[in-house]
Amino acid sequence: MVQKIALFNHKGGVSKTTTAFNLGWMFASKGKRVILVDSDPQCNLTGMALGEETEDDEARIQEIYNTASNIKTGLAPAFESQPRAIEAVDCIPVQGRDGLFLLPGHVGLAEYEVTLGIAQELSGSIQALKNLPGSINDLLEKTAAKFNADYILIDMSPSLGSINQNLLMISDFFLVPTTADFFSVMAIDSLAKVLPRWYAWAKSASSLKILREANYPFPDFNLHFLGTIVQNYRIIRGKETTAFQTWIEKIEVSVSEKLIPALEQNHMMLPNEIYRNQGIAANFTLAKISNFNSLIALSQQHRTPVYDLTPQQLKQRGKVLVNNQTKQEEFRETFSNLADKIIALSSESPVYAVSA
Numbered sequence: 001m002v003q004k005i006a007l008f009n010h011k012g013g014v015s016k017t018t019t020a021f022n023l024g025w026m027f028a029s030k031g032k033r034v035i036l037v038d039s040d041p042q043c044n045l046t047g048m049a050l051g052e053e054t055e056d057d058e059a060r061i062q063e064i065y066n067t068a069s070n071i072k073t074g075l076a077p078a079f080e081s082q083p084r085a086i087e088a089v090d091c092i093p094v095q096g097r098d099g100l101f102l103l104p105g106h107v108g109l110a111e112y113e114v115t116l117g118i119a120q121e122l123s124g125s126i127q128a129l130k131n132l133p134g135s136i137n138d139l140l141e142k143t144a145a146k147f148n149a150d151y152i153l154i155d156m157s158p159s160l161g162s163i164n165q166n167l168l169m170i171s172d173f174f175l176v177p178t179t180a181d182f183f184s185v186m187a188i189d190s191l192a193k194v195l196p197r198w199y200a201w202a203k204s205a206s207s208l209k210i211l212r213e214a215n216y217p218f219p220d221f222n223l224h225f226l227g228t229i230v231q232n233y234r235i236i237r238g239k240e241t242t243a244f245q246t247w248i249e250k251i252e253v254s255v256s257e258k259l260i261p262a263l264e265q266n267h268m269m270l271p272n273e274i275y276r277n278q279g280i281a282a283n284f285t286l287a288k289i290s291n292f293n294s295l296i297a298l299s300q301q302h303r304t305p306v307y308d309l310t311p312q313q314l315k316q317r318g319k320v321l322v323n324n325q326t327k328q329e330e331f332r333e334t335f336s337n338l339a340d341k342i343i344a345l346s347s348e349s350p351v352y353a354v355s356a
């Protein structure tokens with residue numbers, strides 16, 4: 001059975017997209033079959049996975065949009081009342097990494113935001129809208145079955161809109177990427193308030209007969225928190241700089257004092273011993289990832305995670321090359337450990353749905 005993992009934070013620029021790509025690639029390196037879903041109308045993940053550097057790249061992307069499906073075309077049967085059923089999307093294999101696929105995004109997905117919002121608010125009181133709340137789950141499940149996927153990683157947009165509400169509530173797990181700053185602390189505080197409301201909605205949607213019996217049924221609630229990732233903090237002489245360390249601590253306090261209690265009350269935590277078995281502390285920081293510095297540009301240019309860039313791609317020599325290779329090994333270990341923890345959490349977790 002596929003595990004759907006959402007990367008969610010309504011704060012922008014916290015490395016949701018970059019982490020989805022690096023982590024998905026690492027899962028695939030470990031033999032998992034992975035679909036990266038670009039649900040953000042900004043389409044940054046699609047750009048990162050397919051490349052959009054040159055005119056040739058852009059022609060190739062245009063060709064993909066003309067011939068293969070994307071998230072919006074996939075959902076069109078439900079949202080545009082087309083007389084055909086939702087079908088699995090033809091995902092694009094990501095070059096250079098067997099087992100990794102992309103379900104491309106679409107700028108026009110944003111056009112469905114309002115309709116979905118209405119359908120979710122009215123939850124089943126209008127026949128014509130009953131198929132919308134379960135449609136995204138249907139599309140993802142059919143696509144996962146077609147590609148025999150073990151994991152779906154969902155890169156979400158920075159918003160609290162209805163598409164994100166739906167995507168998160170149909171997922172099995174979620175990760176909250178953060179950056180070490182004041183705004184991430186605020187974002188954690190606000191998630192602690194929003195997520196209980198979304199839970200209440202999902203619980204009622206999954207118990208409504210009209211939504212359960214729709215052509216695309218709304219699934220049972222089965223969402224669990226994996227943890228946070230603190231990203232892109234700066235390192236000086238092997239240590240975080242003081243300001244970053246302060247914000248990391250504030251994020252951790254906010255997570256353990258505000259977010260976790262809210263998640264516990266709303267059935268979004270796994271049993272405690274599952275986290276403890278993986279050595280996850282009470283602050284739920286799964287990984288701290290420092291600034292990729294000069295490697296980020298090369299990673300984007302070669303559509304390859306920082307840790308898998310070859311010496312040819314680095315185009316460096318001598319001491320500079322050796323320094324960067326040392327960094328690469330550190331990043332490889334960080335992402336490998338992160339992937340191992342997530343694989344363990346998702347396979348140890350009991351599948352149990354919360355009923356109404």
Ligand SMILES: Nc1ncnc2c1ncn2[C@@H]1O[C@H](COP(=O)(O)OP(=O)(O)OP(=O)(O)O)[C@@H](O)[C@H]1O
Nearest residue numbers: 012013014015016017018158232290291292293296
């Ligand atoms: N560890 C890192 N080191 C250096 N740069 C990074 C790192 N992680 C992300 N970035 C850069 O930070 C910027 C924001 O990252 P990214 O696009 O992944 O964030 P996001 O959360 O997906 O943003 P959005 O909310 O707009 O979707 C990008 O330019 C990315 O290249």
Ligand SMILES: [Mg+2]
Nearest residue numbers: 016017040044
């Ligand atoms: Mg993004």
